[in-house]
Amino acid sequence: MSWGDKGRQLKHKLMQVDWYLYFGLLFLLSVLATITWSGLKLHEILNDADALPIEAIAIKGDRQFTSDEEIQQALQSLMQRSFFNADVLTVQQALENLPWVYKASVRREWPAKFKVTLQEQQAVAHWNGEAWLNVHGEVFNALAKPEVASLPMLSGPDDMAEEVLTNFIQLDELLKINGFQLASLHLSPRHAWQAELANGIKIELGREDKMSRMQRFINVYPTLIQSEKTLARVDLRYDTGVAVGWDDTNKRTDNK
The missing domain is CATH 1.20.5 (Single alpha-helices involved in coiled-coils or other helix-helix interfaces)
Structure with a gap:
């Protein structure tokens, strides 16, 4: 080749x-x-809400203060999305931003349904006048409701809310077993404690030995009410003894 x-x-x-x-x-x-x-x-x-729309939203959880209208408004952005592209975390945050909602969970359920579970705040006390404390000692802001208007009044620095609640519970238990009821507890910026009973008696507890000082009040109370005057204030910020203030305008009552 x-x-x-x-x-x-x-x-x-x-x-x-x-x-x-x-x-x-x-x-x-x-x-x-x-x-x-x-x-x-x-x-x-x-991403087409018309092609794959969200057909239903199931709301679960006990609700006392969160209205259907508030939930609908929080879910508006969800309903404008398709089943697949809805931002679950954004919707969850919108629900948890509602005043009386403590926690929310949102999850998809095939083929076109969302399940929303709400847990409301459990208020246990007023806090600094306008806010509230929940069972965890956390401060939250919400409009007042008649159902919780009679809760005890607590106040103090916001970063010590949990401590104030803990001390309130301890003092209230001590008082209840002795026939008293604690209505309010205040912690001053200098960490001094002031309490008020349901019968209006104000008690100065100072900065230390709150429980023992309250027990001292319980011990001397039978003697104090022997007066015809109305007991208005008891100062327990002494190592021994107490200082007493009287309300001369009213006669004494036996209501604790």
Whole structure:
């Protein structure tokens, strides 16, 4: 075979290789284009609220102070989304921003339903006049409700709310077993404690030995009420003894 024939054969093989490469690249590009188009269409469908709407939202949890209107307003952004692209965390945060909601959970349920579970705040006391304390000693702000108007009045620095609540519970238990009821407890900026009973008697407890000082009040109370005057104030900030203030405008009552 001559060199010319070998050259023509080699050229023919190279042309075959080029055609294979060309068709291979064309096939690969067509596959990539199909995948890209399919992904775009899928994304469009998943984000289309009309194509995959949220058909139902189930609200669970005991509610006393959170209205249906407040929940509907918080869920507006959710209802404008499709089932798949709704931002669950954003909706959960919107619900937890409602004044009387302590915790919310939101989850999808196939094929087109959302389940919302709400846990309301459990207020145990007024805090600094307008706010509230929950059972965890956390401060929260919400409009007053008649059902919780009679809760005890606690006050003090916000960063010590949990401590104030703990001390209130301890003092109230001591007083209750002796026939008294604690109505309010205040912690001053200098960490001095002042209490007030349900019968209006104000008690200065100072900064230390709150429990023992309150026990001292309980011990001397029978002697104090022997007076015809109304007991108004008892100062227990002494190592021994007490200082007493009387309300001369009213006669004594036996209501504790």
